Structure formats: C-alpha cells, structure tokens
Amino acid sequence: MFSKILLVGALTLSTIFVATPAQAATKYTTCAAVYKVYPYGMGIKAAKDKVTTGFSPASNFKVVSSAVYKASIKLDADKDKIICEIPKYKNCTYLNKKYPHGAGLKGAKDKATKPVTNFTVIGVPFYNTNKAALDRDKDNILCEKK
Numbered sequence: 001m002f003s004k005i006l007l008v009g010a011l012t013l014s015t016i017f018v019a020t021p022a023q024a025a026t027k028y029t030t031c032a033a034v035y036k037v038y039p040y041g042m043g044i045k046a047a048k049d050k051v052t053t054g055f056s057p058a059s060n061f062k063v064v065s066s067a068v069y070k071a072s073i074k075l076d077a078d079k080d081k082i083i084c085e086i087p088k089y090k091n092c093t094y095l096n097k098k099y100p101h102g103a104g105l106k107g108a109k110d111k112a113t114k115p116v117t118n119f120t121v122i123g124v125p126f127y128n129t130n131k132a133a134l135d136r137d138k139d140n141i142l143c144e145k146k
C-alpha cells in the first residue's frame with residue numbers, strides 16, 4: 001500500500017516535468033519592454049552594478065537565470081550582468097546635474113512655501129530607488145530645487 005502511494009507520487013511528478021518543456025527565454029530589445037516585467041531591471045545573482053562617479057550600486061534588480069539574462073544581453077551596455085538597472089544617485093549635486101529642478105512622481109506637491117513645480121516627472125521605480133537618500137522631506141520629489 002505504502003509503496004503504491006510512493007509510486008503514484010513519482011509518476012505524477014515525472015508527468016509534470018515532461019509536460020513543462022524548457023521555454024526559450026524572452027529576448028527584450030528595449031528597456032521599456034524590460035521594465036514592464038522587471039520594473040527595477042534584471043540580472044544574474046552574482047552581478048554587481050558597475051557605476052560611475054556620483055552613483056551608488058543599485059541592488060534592487062530582479063535576479064534571473066543566466067539564460068534569461070543572456071537572451072537580452074545586448075541591453076547590458078556596461079557589461080556588469082545587469083540589464084536596465086535603475087540609476088541610484090549618491091547625492092543631489094549629481095541628480096541636479098541631470099534634473100536641475102529635481103525629479104518627482106506625477107502629481108507630487110513640494111512642501112516648501114514657494115513650491116518647486118517644474119521638476120522632471122519620473123516613474124515609481126526611479127523614485128523608490130533614490131528616495132531614502134534624496135527625499136528627506138518625503139514629498140515624493142527628489143532634490144527639488146528652484
């Protein structure tokens with residue numbers, strides 16, 4: 001009786017494996033397409049974000065298999081094994097070089113008495129990656145500046 005149950009279990013398992021053939025990994029050709037599935041980018045487990053001056057390594061990308069990574073490897077311009085990583089700025093000096101009036105979520109309201117309204121609108125992943133260091137007043141705008 002006991003061995004029969006085990007046998008049935010083994011058969012069921014092998015059936016599942018046979019019924020699920022290895023799928024070819026999706027090849028993405030733009031970061032916009034990658035972000036629809038992986039909002040923070042994706043990379044292999046051992047990857048370390050290669051950064052230039054003014055940036056900290058982002059570690060919030062989705063860990064994927066090397067097959068998934070390799071299918072879209074052309075999008076990894078800096079060859080650090082992460083595809084479409086979200087930039088993590090070290091401080092406002094660097095962020096304001098690219099976004100002179102700051103970068104914030106759509107509809108965000110600056111808390112200042114004379115609020116900054118001409119900040120660049122950015123997406124949630126960009127905001128989330130940078131908010132701890134760069135939005136100390138928590139008004140959903142990074143490095144707002146007149």
Ligand SMILES: [Ca+2]
Nearest residue numbers: 076078080082
């Ligand atoms: Ca990369």
Ligand SMILES: [Ca+2]
Nearest residue numbers: 135139141142
């Ligand atoms: Ca702010």
